[in-house]
Amino acid sequence: VNAEAFNLPVSLESGKITLSQSGSAALLQTDFGLRVSYDWNHYVVVSVPGIYSGSLCGLCGNFNGDGGDDFVSPNGTALPAASAFGNSWKTATSGATCRDDTDAPVPLCTEADRRVYTSESSCGVLTDTRGPFRQCHSVLSPITYSENCIFDLCALAGMHETLCQAIESYVAECQRRGVSIEDWRNATGCEIACPMHSHYNSCSSACPASCADTTAHLRCSQPCTESCQCDDGYILSGSRCVALSQCGCSFQGHYYSK
Template sequence: VNNHRTRLPISLAQGKFQLQQKGSFVLIKTDFMLKVLYNWDGHLMVKIPSSYSGKVCGMCGNSNDDPQDDALLPDGTLAQNAVVLGQVWKVLGDHRVCLDSCGGECKRCSWRETAKYNTESYCGLLTQNPGPFRACHDTVHTDIYLKNCISDLCSYEGLHTVLCQALNAYVESCQEEGIVLPDWRTAARCFPFCPANSNHTSCGTACPTTCNDAAVPSDCTSSPCVEGCRCTEGFVLDAGKCIPKSECGCVFGDRLYGLGEEFWGDDGCTKRCVCEKERGKAVCYQTSCRAKEECGVKDGIRGCYPTSYGVCTALGNTHYKSFDGRWFAFQGTCLYQLVGLCKKSTGLVDFQVLVQNGLVDGRSPSFIALVRVKVYGNSITISRNDPNKIT
């Protein structure tokens, strides 16, 4: 949330929107009834209220009950194909390498593959009548799910886990409509995995007990039941695991933190907090970032990060470049300290990086032969003589 790693559930903006676990989905719900559901496994649903009809745009269309004008470009004209549609709605500013198409010829099903995967041993199970999905056929049409299932199996050469993902997408759509399909996993041989202290249910609560029940929407109990893993009696859901209620952490600023977890209590890195195991409450103290550090968020974690990095290099025939850019050659073959903390200092972790040069044919020094890192009471050795091994 805002680039911070966050435990679910959580309520934000004075309760105007919440995030919670709903079966296999994470549900993002706002006070104006926008709902976004994603199952971390390729199934995404976005629901908007009727008040937004004809007033939205993007790859999902405009929600005006007319599918003929869904592929609109920003200028109001129709896109010639899906690639063009994606190109015009691409969000700029994302610097990751990406492709607007397959990057070549897209994989297409042969007629033999289509016929094979359309049988009841594969995707055809969706349309079997009578069959495990029959109760939902009149509510959620199978056409697009069948087509997607066959296409996915062609791409992954009939991999069974892909079949289960495709069938599960249909089941999840049915459950959103309040329809339970209890027997499909047995028929399809798609057996679920649940973490310790939990069991699988085809119709469980949409709002399981968590370590932060106050963040769960008040209307959650009226939601249709969902398939998923249910914690056994005495355990609650936390970070995808079922833990004893006594092991729940601390709620601080509407966010849940684990027992013993340290975190910053403000956006300026002036308040450092820890969730105390003994009291189950967050205790904070005033502090600040050190010199040449700045407060920021990286990989979802707020912290004090260096404003720059010193880089020392050793390469080739024992050539060295110091942190400040000085080059020199050194051919000694003993074990040497490349860098380490000179004196113990408050707030700085003691460490050492050691290096040893090797000999060619027992005579001429050549290349780095061994690197050893010592930190937090551990010693890690990487040797040129033992490739792909770390001791």
Template sequence: MTDFGLRVTYDLVYHVTVTVPGNYNGRTCGLCGNFNDDKADEFQLLDGNLTKDFQTFGAAWKVPVPGAVCEDGCSGDQCPKCDDSKKAAIEEKCAVITNPKGPFAACHDVIDPASYFRDCVYDVCMAKNDQSIMCNSIAAYMLDCHDFGAKIENWRSASFCPFTCSASSHYETCLLPCTSPCPGLVETLTCTTTCVEGCACDKGYYYNGTGCVPSDQCGCYYNCQTYKVGESIITDDCHRIHTCQASGVVLSKNMTCDPNESCLVKNGCQEIIQSGNFSQISDWFRVVVKLETCTPGVNTIMAVYVFLNEVMITVNNKHDVWTQKVMAEKGYSRDSTSAWVWPPKGPMQNRGYSKAADLASLYTEGPLVK
């Protein structure tokens, strides 16, 4: 959705919707029509004339794209034809769209199903009776009916276009996208008011962004991240701690480090760890390397963090250099950037290695030798 109210949705198969605010009434043109509440002049060409030919209308609004070839399609006898011996069986299945007593009957007076039926038969025939093409064709009519508020009955079954839902959920023909979300999730989503078919969470379960879970497994959503109930996140150089509560609300408090603690980045988050005993040393250092193991057995360096007394230097995998949250001047080569932080100029002490799932941190600390 744009800042001026344009919303585009696509189901990745057949169905595209374009929605604009009411103040665009009479101010649009193109494949979606002119939005002037007159259904008789939708197929308007660039010169203002009307056409009844779909091919001419579509070709008129093509936009040239460098490196792309967009053809106008076929017409008349040039189009491939469906084998009559196969057509009858396909028509019988696609007829669920036009059946006057079928699940789509309530939509027939709103949207004429004839063109959807023809498209279904032709597409399935050209796809050599591919059942997924048939199901997608029927679903396209259902989506348009939903847009106009028509109530569609359940047309799927275990043997006809089955719809599989994950654990703790069930299929519904008309479902609002933001039904039963986990607390806090709705603030991170943009929800539409038009229903779509899909899987709804069973009673007592809530949608957490990937599936349906009990309420105590919902967690919290903070800065585009998901956190478990009871999990804490430390930010602002370890001056703030944010804790996920069972209600889905993140409770934020001020905090400070004890004299024997240090604030560093570990596993991508700031964390407090016990410092080594450097009370008799005026200068010390700590190097933390953030590793990511996307491929088993292969560690990739994502960032290097260097702590020098009150100063922290960060070099990321794009070779950007940050000092105390302020980006330093760019222009370093790969070698010169690495030279900032490695190898350290002091004897390495207290080597440690910790690994969690697919992320690890390697750190070393000791007195700084000048």
């Protein structure tokens, strides 16, 4: 925060801004309704109340319900293509590795590759009516997620991590909408290695107990989420699971681990 490292959770501006752990993601919340969730890897969700409709700008558009007028640069210029739009919002942050994108076509899949990527052992698992995500189909269509998955695998030569990330995005949104998802990782080869003293849970509390707030899970109103959950007898201290006796201390709204 402002170039200073802190353990989560963090409370700023007398509680007007909070940062906390939500499952395996970091969650920023403000007193005016902004929520930003980041899974520390590839998936970001930004949400704001409807009162801001048409009043926003940036990579997420203007939030007016019309996707046709979102490609606007910081100076208000309407741009013709997604690449020019994305490039216009790059920042001059020191150490950033973003490069200008182009409208060059993505290499097309061969028919053989596409058959593999659309199969139920790959991106097709998202739309499989007998698969682990079937309970979510009526709540959130998997079509766009599956198409994006196939597109990305074509562009990245079938990199398996890309498949896992595509599925994770769909699972996160399904769970955010309150849909229970079966354990899908073993069947897709997307297992995750949890840190010491923790284990994978496909439906763990989105507000895990921590040294800074040992009863957070008891007051949690958010739907469950998949994450690495601390084993019995251990509690979250920053990003590690420790015995309760090994907790650090809190001072002026900040938690300091041992």
